Amino acid sequence: MILLNDNRAIQILKKARRFVVLTGAGVSAESGIPTFRGEEGLWEKLSPEELASFEAFYNNTGIVSEWYQHRRDIIHNTEPNPGHFALTELQKLAPNFDLITQNVDGLHQRAGSRDVIELHGNIMENYCINCNLQYSQEEFDEIYRHNPNHIPHCYCGGLIRPNVVWFGEALPEKSIEKAYQASMQSDVFLSIGTSAQVSPASNLPRIAKQNNSYLIEINKTSTAISDIVDIHLEGLSGEILPMFVNDYRLLLNDK
Ligand code: BV8
Numbered sequence: 001m002i003l004l005n006d007n008r009a010i011q012i013l014k015k016a017r018r019f020v021v022l023t024g025a026g027v028s029a030e031s032g033i034p035t036f037r038g039e040e041g042l043w044e045k046l047s048p049e050e051l052a053s054f055e056a057f058y059n060n061t062g063i064v065s066e067w068y069q070h071r072r073d074i075i076h077n078t079e080p081n082p083g084h085f086a087l088t089e090l091q092k093l094a095p096n097f098d099l100i101t102q103n104v105d106g107l108h109q110r111a112g113s114r115d116v117i118e119l120h121g122n123i124m125e126n127y128c129i130n131c132n133l134q135y136s137q138e139e140f141d142e143i144y145r146h147n148p149n150h151i152p153h154c155y156c157g158g159l160i161r162p163n164v165v166w167f168g169e170a171l172p173e174k175s176i177e178k179a180y181q182a183s184m185q186s187d188v189f190l191s192i193g194t195s196a197q198v199s200p201a202s203n204l205p206r207i208a209k210q211n212n213s214y215l216i217e218i219n220k221t222s223t224a225i226s227d228i229v230d231i232h233l234e235g236l237s238g239e240i241l242p243m244f245v246n247d248y249r250l251l252l253n254d255k
Pocket residue numbers: 023024025026027029030035036048049052102103104120164165166167168169170171192193194195196197198199200218219220221223235236237238
């Protein structure tokens with residue numbers, strides 16, 4: 001029982017209509033996806049901010065493209081973990097539910113979550129910076145493999161980039177607007193596996209709190225928002241989330 005000894009939590013969860021969840025790289029960590037610190041290659045010497053930017057891509061296209069291919073290879077060989085599946089369950093149980101993710105790995109969708117708001121895009125999608133032609137992963141792999149320096153060129157000659165939001169780039173307008181609206185209207189907001197350091201995503205739990213949402217954090221450590229949350233559940237999201245959803249299911253049956 002992760003929550004049932006907390007009366008206030010019980011009352012709030014029983015009455016809650018709208019659940020909003022924000023996830024970060026920590027939710028995918030138990031699937032084996034490192035959160036940016038590559039264990040080999042040139043990436044260890046470079047920080048995410050130095051790699052995940054248009055400037056880095058434009059100036060070091062081969063290295064940045066190799067970094068993304070390396071991450072795709074890892075993702076191809078991973079599976080969603082119990083934390084992802086628990087959120088798919090919660091979406092079925094909660095009266096209203098929004099899942100907002102900073103992750104680009106697509107694991108929430110592979111676990112069966114629907115209408116996922118991907119704030120930072122999806123690493124498996126690619127497009128030409130010149131003519132905007134979209135490339136599937138298979139088409140991209142073909143072009144990437146045939147270029148000796150791994151510099152992916154479109155048929156028009158432009159460079160092909162991953163469909164992710166880089167540092168210094170604006171988030172997709174519709175996604176961030178929807179995320180702000182959901183956070184403001186949430187009764188319960190769960191911030192899971194994120195250090196809450198990357199904006200504007202890190203504004204969402206604060207906006208929820210300012211609008212009287214009950215703020216729950218699940219993380220293996222404290223974070224930049226731990227001082228404002230109502231409950232901090234310390235531990236691994238792959239272990240805590242299934243317990244949380246079981247407790248919530250018991251509450252619903254107990255109505
Ligand atoms: C924007 C896609 C404006 C790419 C990502 C100063 C200088 C320059 C810029 C800024 C600045 N100050 C603020 C900024 C803005 C900047 C920013 O916030 N920078 C940070 C570094 C300070 N933000 C931006 O640039 C954003 N754009 O502001 O645009 C604008 C407006 C209009 C017009 C033009 C521009 C864009 C941000 C998006 C960047 N892209 N990803 C890619 O993936 O390659 S962000 C990237 O970092 C990931 O999405 C990830 O979610 C995020 C954080 O990375 P991590 O640390 O790996 O993950 P996380 O933070 O989630 O930490 C892991 C957590 O999990 C930890 O707390 C850990 O304890 C926990 N954990 C680990 N294992 C587990 C666990 N918890 C539970 N269970 C476990 N098992």
